[in-house]
Amino acid sequence: MSSLSRxxxxxxxxxxRIEMTESELVExxxxxxxxxxAVARVQEMDLSGVKATSHPQPLENIARPDVVLxxxxxxxxxxxxxxxxxxxxxxxxxxxxxx
Amino acid sequence: xxxxxxxxxxxxxxxxxxxxxxxxxxHLDRIAAVDGQVKAFLHVDSEGALAQAKxxxxxxxxxxxxSPIAGVPLALKDVxxxxxxxxxxxxxxxxxxxxxxxSTVVSKLKDAGVVxxxxxxxxxxxxxxxxxxxxxxxxxxxxxxTRTPGGSSGGSAAAVSAFEAPLAIxxxxxxxxxxxxxxxxxxGVRPTYGAVSxxxxxxxxxxxDQAGPFxxxxxxxxxxxxxxxxxxxxxxxxINAPVPAVVNAAKSGDVKGMKIGVIKQLQGEGYQKGVQTxxxxxxxxxxxxxxxxxxxxxxxxxxxxxxYYLIAPSECSSNLARFDAMRYGLxxxxxxxxxxxxxxxxxxxxxxxxxxxxxxxxxxxxxxSGYYDAYYGSAQKIRTLIIQDYAKAFAxxxxxxxxxxxTTAYKIGEKVDDPMAMYLGDxxxxxxxxxxxxxxxxxxxxxxxxNLPVGFQIMAPAMQDHRLYQAGAALEAELLTKWGAPILSQxxxxxxxx
Numbered sequence: 299m300s301s302l303s304r305x306x307x308x309x310x311x312x313x314x315r316i317e318m319t320e321s322e323l324v325e326x327x328x329x330x331x332x333x334x335x336a337v338a339r340v341q342e343m344d345l346s347g348v349k350a351t352s353h354p355q356p357l358e359n360i361a362r363p364d365v366v367l368x369x370x371x372x373x374x375x376x377x378x379x380x381x382x383x384x385x386x387x388x389x390x391x392x393x394x395x396x397x
Numbered sequence: 398x399x400x401x402x403x404x405x406x407x408x409x410x411x412x413x414x415x416x417x418x419x420x421x422x423x424h425l426d427r428i429a430a431v432d433g434q435v436k437a438f439l440h441v442d443s444e445g446a447l448a449q450a451k452x453x454x455x456x457x458x459x460x461x462x463x464s465p466i467a468g469v470p471l472a473l474k475d476v477x478x479x480x481x482x483x484x485x486x487x488x489x490x491x492x493x494x495x496x497x498x499x500s501t502v503v504s505k506l507k508d509a510g511v512v513x514x515x516x517x518x519x520x521x522x523x524x525x526x527x528x529x530x531x532x533x534x535x536x537x538x539x540x541x542x543t544r545t546p547g548g549s550s551g552g553s554a555a556a557v558s559a560f561e562a563p564l565a566i567x568x569x570x571x572x573x574x575x576x577x578x579x580x581x582x583x584x585g586v587r588p589t590y591g592a593v594s595x596x597x598x599x600x601x602x603x604x605x606d607q608a609g610p611f612x613x614x615x616x617x618x619x620x621x622x623x624x625x626x627x628x629x630x631x632x633x634x635x636i637n638a639p640v641p642a643v644v645n646a647a648k649s650g651d652v653k654g655m656k657i658g659v660i661k662q663l664q665g666e667g668y669q670k671g672v673q674t675x676x677x678x679x680x681x682x683x684x685x686x687x688x689x690x691x692x693x694x695x696x697x698x699x700x701x702x703x704x705y706y707l708i709a710p711s712e713c714s715s716n717l718a719r720f721d722a723m724r725y726g727l728x729x730x731x732x733x734x735x736x737x738x739x740x741x742x743x744x745x746x747x748x749x750x751x752x753x754x755x756x757x758x759x760x761x762x763x764x765x766s767g768y769y770d771a772y773y774g775s776a777q778k779i780r781t782l783i784i785q786d787y788a789k790a791f792a793x794x795x796x797x798x799x800x801x802x803x804t805t806a807y808k809i810g811e812k813v814d815d816p817m818a819m820y821l822g823d824x825x826x827x828x829x830x831x832x833x834x835x836x837x838x839x840x841x842x843x844x845x846x847x848n849l850p851v852g853f854q855i856m857a858p859a860m861q862d863h864r865l866y867q868a869g870a871a872l873e874a875e876l877l878t879k880w881g882a883p884i885l886s887q888x889x890x891x892x893x894x895x
Binding site: 302307310311312313314315317318329336339340341342345348349350353355362370375377378379380381387389390391392 | 496497498634697702703704706707718721723726728731735737738739740741742743745749751758759762765771772774776777779780784816817820831832833859
């Protein structure tokens with residue numbers, strides 16, 4: 299039986315930038331054993347020599363001619379911004395004492 | 398009027414027997430009458446829909462050449478961006494967001510004069526199989542309001558099933574069009590990956606997501622398919638090839654001499670008795686029409702569910718990183734001195750529901766160093782084996798078939814606390830997504846135990862979507878003869894009007 303401790307889940311939640319309450323952490327860690335057991339079945343088959351598929355289409359890089367196409371105006375681009383200032387997205391502090 | 402097929406509505410519009418404004422109003426009235434019970438819609442855009450309808454009527458009056466379904470109303474899954482209209486993907490993190498642009502699917506619908514009546518409910522970011530994971534409450538199955546309509550495109554399927562719309566758009570990452578179509582007694586198609594542009598489709602799992610059509614008949618579904626499909630320079634994975642002739646195929650509906658492969662792994666144990674019975678009876682009908690039935694073996698399908706529940710969460714953990722509280726959507730905790738990281742974490746906690754968090758965490762785990770090869774890497778190799786199994790099967794058969802879902806619609810709340818039980822419902826639909834091919838579900842009857850609809854799934858190779866419609870139309874016609882009336886005539890009456 300696989301398992302993931304409360305602390306493991308807390309670490310993953312931190313990596314995924316999701317704050318979680320204690321009860322969420324406990325609930326997720328209790329569900330994870332079962333889910334991991336189910337998905338771990340991918341390891342049951344002999345996969346040596348099998349190539350990985352990341353995508354259903356065998357695509358190479360797709361490029362289009364380098365011409366200017368219409369795009370969003372600054373007003374439209376900012377229309378959903380939680381906060382803006384001087385035609386820019388205003389974001390919380392990224393560097394400094396909070397770290 | 399609302400009970401007609403989309404094809405009949407289109408014909409009435411062409412003949413001048415009705416107008417798009419009249420038709421749209423009739424559907425808006427139906428929505429007003431029954432959606433309090435069904436809750437298929439998150440947002441109804443009456444004003445926008447009637448303006449669009451008026452425009453189509455005026456263009457028609459001027460003698461402009463219009464698309465075959467111009468003026469017919471439609472319900473749009475809330476996962477597709479529509480300019481100026483609230484678009485949430487069923488998530489609180491996008492509450493109130495009005496996209497500044499149209500998705501390509503929406504542009505194509507508008508160009509074709511299809512009237513978009515509103516946005517339909519869904520599992521948050523399309524993660525779920527019952528529409529219970531919506532941040533805005535569940536949708537109820539018109540066949541039995543205590544049951545789920547399936548998911549994640551449950552709102553779109555329920556709207557079509559309840560005659561709130563003749564057509565709808567859904568998206569299918571692991572079965573999210575086909576399974577709700579099955580559970581609500583309608584037709585749903587997941588086109589070949591890359592056949593319909595993903596530009597403006599809010600991403601869940603980019604290598605699996607595909608938008609597609611819902612209708613009450615195979616022909617209606619084909620008419621909508623033809624409108625939304627086609628190459629798009631704004632989606633690098635969009636296939637640059639002609640759209641398969643799906644409407645012609647739906648009109649011809651012939652299976653004489655067609656080889657139909659029954660997938661050994663997708664039937665029997667784990668499938669509800671009534672589901673299996675309806676499937677077997679449909680198969681016999683196809684044989685009686687001159688199809689040759691063969692059994693095909695796809696041993697790696699046994700691992701498809703496990704591979705899917707690693708690949709999709711992995712891709713989602715990356716895709717959903719864009720919801721960072723910076724450029725659009727919800728932002729909480731932005732008090733003086735709070736760091737960007739703290740705001741991001743608090744916002745994602747407040748904005749994401751349980752299932753979304755569960756899948757992001759699972760994906761983060763599967764991609765983390767030390768576990769990557771064992772989980773995500775192995776899943777990608779299983780994906781290769783599934784593609785190979787399909788290739789072998791399609792060498793023996795023109796189309797492959799199975800029940801769409803192992804059970805009929807289950808009760809709201811029945812599986813919501815048991816993620817694994819919920820995931821098992823996708824067992825028959827997921828292989829199509831992993832291989833990037835196309836699939837259809839159409840009604841095959843009612844299960845004897847519960848009188849609820851059962852779906853029959855047809856699968857075809859990439860860009861052979863017309864085969865789905867050819868076989869589907871043949872089976873549909875034969876079933877209609879057998880039943881004497883469309884399956885939805887057996888659904889309970891809602892809102893005092895049927």
